Amino acid sequence: MADLLIEGLVKRFGDVRAVDNLSLHVADGEFVTLLGPSGCGKSTTLAAVAGLDRPDEGRIIVGGKTYFDSARGIWLPPEARGCGLVFQTYALWPHMTVYDNVVFPLTLRKVSGADRKRRVAEVLALVEMEPYADRYPHQLSGGQQQRVALARTLVYQPAILLLDEPLSNLDAKLRDRARAWLAELRTRLGLTTIYVTHDQIEALSLSDRIVVMNAGRIAQVGPPQEIYERPADPFVADFIGTTNFLPARVAEVGAGSAVLELGDGQRVEVAAERPPAQGSRVTLAFRPEQMRAATAGEVSDGQGCVVETRVLSRSYVGGSWQVALDLGGGALRLETATPPAGDTARIWLPRSGGIVFQETAHVAG
Amino acid sequence: MSTTSDAGAPARFPREIPIQYGTALLVVVLVAAPLLPVLYQSLLDGPLYDRDVRLTLGNFVRLAHTDGFGLVLWNTFVLAALTTVVAQVFGTLAAILFGRTDIPGARVLGELFLWPLYLSALVLSFGWYTIYGPAGYVTLFWQSLFGDAPWNLYSLGGMAAIAGVSQAPLAYLYCLSSAGMTDPTLEEAARVSGAGTFTTLRRITLPLMLPAIAYSAVLNFTIGLELLSVPLIFGEPAGINVLTTFLFNVSATSPRPDHGLAATAAALMLVVICFLVWLQGRLLGNTRRFVTLGGKATRPRPFRLGGLRWPLFVGCVIYVVLTGIAPIAMLVLRAFTSFLSPMIPLADVLTLDNFTSLANEPIYARAVRNSFIVSLVGAAIATALVGLIALIVHRSEFRFRGALHYVALFPRAVPGVVAGIGFFYAFALIPGLGGIRNSIWVLVIAFTMRFIPAGLGAVAPMLLQVSPDLDRAARVQGADWWTTSRRIMAPLMRPALVACYTILFISFFKEYATAIFLFAPGSEVIGTALLQTWVQGEVGVVAALAAIQVIVIAVCVATARAIFGVKLHG
Numbered sequence: 059m060a061d062l063l064i065e066g067l068v069k070r071f072g073d074v075r076a077v078d079n080l081s082l083h084v085a086d087g088e089f090v091t092l093l094g095p096s097g098c099g100k101s102t103t104l105a106a107v108a109g110l111d112r113p114d115e116g117r118i119i120v121g122g123k124t125y126f127d128s129a130r131g132i133w134l135p136p137e138a139r140g141c142g143l144v145f146q147t148y149a150l151w152p153h154m155t156v157y158d159n160v161v162f163p164l165t166l167r168k169v170s171g172a173d174r175k176r177r178v179a180e181v182l183a184l185v186e187m188e189p190y191a192d193r194y195p196h197q198l199s200g201g202q203q204q205r206v207a208l209a210r211t212l213v214y215q216p217a218i219l220l221l222d223e224p225l226s227n228l229d230a231k232l233r234d235r236a237r238a239w240l241a242e243l244r245t246r247l248g249l250t251t252i253y254v255t256h257d258q259i260e261a262l263s264l265s266d267r268i269v270v271m272n273a274g275r276i277a278q279v280g281p282p283q284e285i286y287e288r289p290a291d292p293f294v295a296d297f298i299g300t301t302n303f304l305p306a307r308v309a310e311v312g313a314g315s316a317v318l319e320l321g322d323g324q325r326v327e328v329a330a331e332r333p334p335a336q337g338s339r340v341t342l343a344f345r346p347e348q349m350r351a352a353t354a355g356e357v358s359d360g361q362g363c364v365v366e367t368r369v370l371s372r373s374y375v376g377g378s379w380q381v382a383l384d385l386g387g388g389a390l391r392l393e394t395a396t397p398p399a400g401d402t403a404r405i406w407l408p409r410s411g412g413i414v415f416q417e418t419a420h421v422a423g
Numbered sequence: 424m425s426t427t428s429d430a431g432a433p434a435r436f437p438r439e440i441p442i443q444y445g446t447a448l449l450v451v452v453l454v455a456a457p458l459l460p461v462l463y464q465s466l467l468d469g470p471l472y473d474r475d476v477r478l479t480l481g482n483f484v485r486l487a488h489t490d491g492f493g494l495v496l497w498n499t500f501v502l503a504a505l506t507t508v509v510a511q512v513f514g515t516l517a518a519i520l521f522g523r524t525d526i527p528g529a530r531v532l533g534e535l536f537l538w539p540l541y542l543s544a545l546v547l548s549f550g551w552y553t554i555y556g557p558a559g560y561v562t563l564f565w566q567s568l569f570g571d572a573p574w575n576l577y578s579l580g581g582m583a584a585i586a587g588v589s590q591a592p593l594a595y596l597y598c599l600s601s602a603g604m605t606d607p608t609l610e611e612a613a614r615v616s617g618a619g620t621f622t623t624l625r626r627i628t629l630p631l632m633l634p635a636i637a638y639s640a641v642l643n644f645t646i647g648l649e650l651l652s653v654p655l656i657f658g659e660p661a662g663i664n665v666l667t668t669f670l671f672n673v674s675a676t677s678p679r680p681d682h683g684l685a686a687t688a689a690a691l692m693l694v695v696i697c698f699l700v701w702l703q704g705r706l707l708g709n710t711r712r713f714v715t716l717g718g719k720a721t722r723p724r725p726f727r728l729g730g731l732r733w734p735l736f737v738g739c740v741i742y743v744v745l746t747g748i749a750p751i752a753m754l755v756l757r758a759f760t761s762f763l764s765p766m767i768p769l770a771d772v773l774t775l776d777n778f779t780s781l782a783n784e785p786i787y788a789r790a791v792r793n794s795f796i797v798s799l800v801g802a803a804i805a806t807a808l809v810g811l812i813a814l815i816v817h818r819s820e821f822r823f824r825g826a827l828h829y830v831a832l833f834p835r836a837v838p839g840v841v842a843g844i845g846f847f848y849a850f851a852l853i854p855g856l857g858g859i860r861n862s863i864w865v866l867v868i869a870f871t872m873r874f875i876p877a878g879l880g881a882v883a884p885m886l887l888q889v890s891p892d893l894d895r896a897a898r899v900q901g902a903d904w905w906t907t908s909r910r911i912m913a914p915l916m917r918p919a920l921v922a923c924y925t926i927l928f929i930s931f932f933k934e935y936a937t938a939i940f941l942f943a944p945g946s947e948v949i950g951t952a953l954l955q956t957w958v959q960g961e962v963g964v965v966a967a968l969a970a971i972q973v974i975v976i977a978v979c980v981a982t983a984r985a986i987f988g989v990k991l992h993g
């Protein structure tokens with residue numbers, strides 16, 4: 059096991075900078091997730107660590123061993139690195155049985171016969187695939203293939219474990235099970251792990267830290283809770299599940315709070331540690347579960363504000379209603395047990411919990 | 424698990440370096456071996472193995488002033504052009520009829536139409552001779568009924584007919600895989616909008632096939648230029664010379680060789696073919712990068728031929744019988760008879776004498792044995808080389824893999840006769856090769872060089888279908904390139920390698936154009952023996968040798984298809 063240090067990593071494909079000056083330190087035994095939309099450079103980063111692609115610039119050091127250093131012209135081929143990589147496609151060799159697949163890395167390392175058998179049995183037991191040792195990959199289900207792929211990687215105790223969307227080929231149910239199983243395994247093994255996904259639930263539930271990537275750059279790094287509650291910009295907020303963005307202007311600034319004027323002139327007061335300058339344009343972001351329909355007669359108070367919204371549509375999603383609202387030109391989505399009756403709805407927004415972003419970045423998606 | 428990590432494979436010497444550079448060097452030497460001597464010889468005033476020779480441009484002047492050389496060029500051009508026309512017309516028609524209409528027995532007819540592709544033009548020529556030659560079966564039959572036969576194989580037209588028929592399958596295959604054939608929605612749209620069968624064919628299907636027709640036309644023209652067998656058998660006796668027979672007559676195969684002239688003509692030919700191959704590449708690039716030969720298994724709703732269905736069927740059967748089945752069947756029958764004529768009952772002439780004399784004459788027996796050794800062993804060696812090249816080009820980080828790919832495909836631009844002459848010089852030039860110069864290994868080397876592109880054509884598409892993750896996975900786990908190639912890629916490539924071996928076996932088995940310049944007493948193969956016995960007028964032995972070739976190839980094709988489901992064209 060080892061720690062991983064990436065410094066100033068750049069990988070270009072023609073004019074595209076697939077990874078753009080990425081720096082990251084992953085501590086020994088830490089589980090870090092790379093999260094981001096399709097094409098943001100997650101796989102490219104992983105391939106650079108594993109040695110499948112040669113990056114253009116930067117340094118990669120794992121446990122004191124330099125894998126890559128553009129300045130010193132060092133580049134280790136993948137076979138000299140000792141990483142473990144589980145592919146999105148699993149990449150089980152179709153002409154070998156499960157046993158042969160798993161034993162292959164041990165054969166390469168000239169592990170003695172008895173030792174080999176024992177270690178394969180051990181690792182297959184770990185992934186609960188012992189009874190399937192004699193099957194061929196095409197005789198396994200997707201989830202089983204994924205476990206074999208993991209076993210094949212764990213069997214040689216890699217310095218670090220790299221997982222590229224290992225669950226994305228599974229259906230929703232299997233995925234939940236596999237995720238729980240992976241979480242358990244991860245606490246048991248304590249391997250330094252980089253996990254790639256574009257599924258925020260996987261990222262939030264498995265990781266010590268999350269790295270949100272956007273267009274080859276790091277948008278934010280932090281523990282899941284921090285990423286979720288204090289996204290650094292609207293992009294991260296959007297990606298991590300915040301769906302409601304309201305354009306606004308700062309009308310008044312107080313101590314630790316600000317009054318924002320929405321597009322239609324309604325005002326809301328929000329808590330803000332470092333309030334933006336008066337008159338500046340901002341974006342106010344809420345998560346759906348943070349707002350609710352206001353009760354009859356409820357008015358703004360110290361806890362939150364009540365605002366009038368226009369109802370655009372409502373749809374029953376099983377157990378509750380999803381209501382699309384328009385608030386001063388911003389779209390809101392509200393989950394509620396009883397749908398609003400008329401064309402307008404009064405909703406309650408909390409004073410704290412919402413996030414105020416300076417109007418600089420635009421919201422993707 | 425324990426915390427001691429044995430993750431890093433022990434550092435070792437990168438084995439891929441010598442393997443990759445070695446292979447690349449081998450391919451470069453192999454491809455350059457026949458080319459450089461030809462170019463060098465074309466600039467010398469004497470044979471290149473002589474001691475005092477001087478550089479000169481005189482050969483070019485001499486070639487230009489050679490009596491009748493202009494006519495040779497003209498004949499070459501006319502023959503290639505006529506051949507192309509014949510091949511394209513029949514090939515395109517067959518593609519439409521067998522590929523897109525409800526003609527009865529389309530599958531079987533399509534298979535039979537392909538057969539000339541598997542045989543050499545040489546054998547097909549003998550077949551045609553047996554029935555359409557001056558004393559041919561059909562010719563005699565015709566004469567007994569109507570008087571003089573209106574055809575004459577010993578003419579440019581006659582030769583173009585044979586060559587065209589033997590090359591029509593290429594046009595057929597390319598047209599079959601064109602967009603017009605494989606994308607039914609395009610013509611269905613036309614039909615829905617009210618176009619009738621023939622309007623759709625003319626306005627939609629045919630135009631969509633044009634890129635395929637253009638590409639295969641250039642391909643067929645190229646092959647027409649390189650053709651040696653047909654002009655040698657039918658052109659020579661009638662005094663019609665083309666570039667290949669001209670080369671044959673002035674090079675080492677003639678009693679009084681003129682090396683300067685031969686090399687210069689060969690260089691000229693090389694330049695022209697290079698241009699045409701370049702043109703092929705352009706055409707292919709402009710249409711679709713990869714043409715999948717063999718077409719689609721499922722045929723979309725075919726055109727209804729209506730009342731023309733059966734007449735067209737009869738026409739196709741007649742074509743297939745007259746151009747392919749009858750000549751080959753007659754040739755095989757001729758092998759088992761002493762004389763073949765419609766006037767004499769078959770029972771009177773049946774005999775095994777031809778095979779007996781074949782077995783008793785050491786030269787012929789040796790030729791058959793050599794053919795088998797060259798094909799069985801040579802194709803295995805060549806397949807190994809091709810597999811290695813494919814892996815390096817498509818699945819390695821080898822620095823010069825692009826260049827290697829280019830060089831490996833270059834033999835497409837080297838006609839068989841030029842390769843033959845070139846290797847002859849190469850072996851004459853390099854000292855210490857005396858041992859193999861007169862052995863069959865010369866042929867193995869030359870054939871391997873000739874057919875690397877054909878082998879790559881069989882291996883590369885299948886290799887590209889193997890997910891790169893499979894070998895990357897092995898690399899990450901600590902296998903170096905060579906281990907990955909042997910343990911992971913080689914087993915996955917097995918079907919491709921089997922297809923490659925079969926194609927190379929057949930190609931080696933029927934090759935004669937290169938061999939004819941290289942064989943020595945003791946290293947004859949069937950192809951060269953065929954030409955020798957033909958010159959000696961021993962038609963029965965020719966037929967027997969040809970029959971052996973036909974039967975071996977037929978068995979080979981049938982087995983490969985039945986057992987491995989291998990597609991053998993490409």
Ligand SMILES: Nc1ncnc2c1ncn2[C@@H]1O[C@H](COP(=O)(O)OP(=O)(O)OP(=O)(O)O)[C@@H](O)[C@H]1O
Pocket residue numbers: 071074076094095096097098099100101102103256
């Ligand atoms: N071999 C390549 N050649 C050219 N461009 C490439 C290549 N591989 C990746 N890219 C580009 O680099 C960028 C990053 O790709 P990458 O595969 O790292 O994305 P990703 O974050 O893994 O996306 P996904 O979630 O879809 O797997 C993309 O814009 C992609 O188009």
Ligand SMILES: [Mg+2]
Pocket residue numbers: 100101102222
């Ligand atoms: Mg990816």
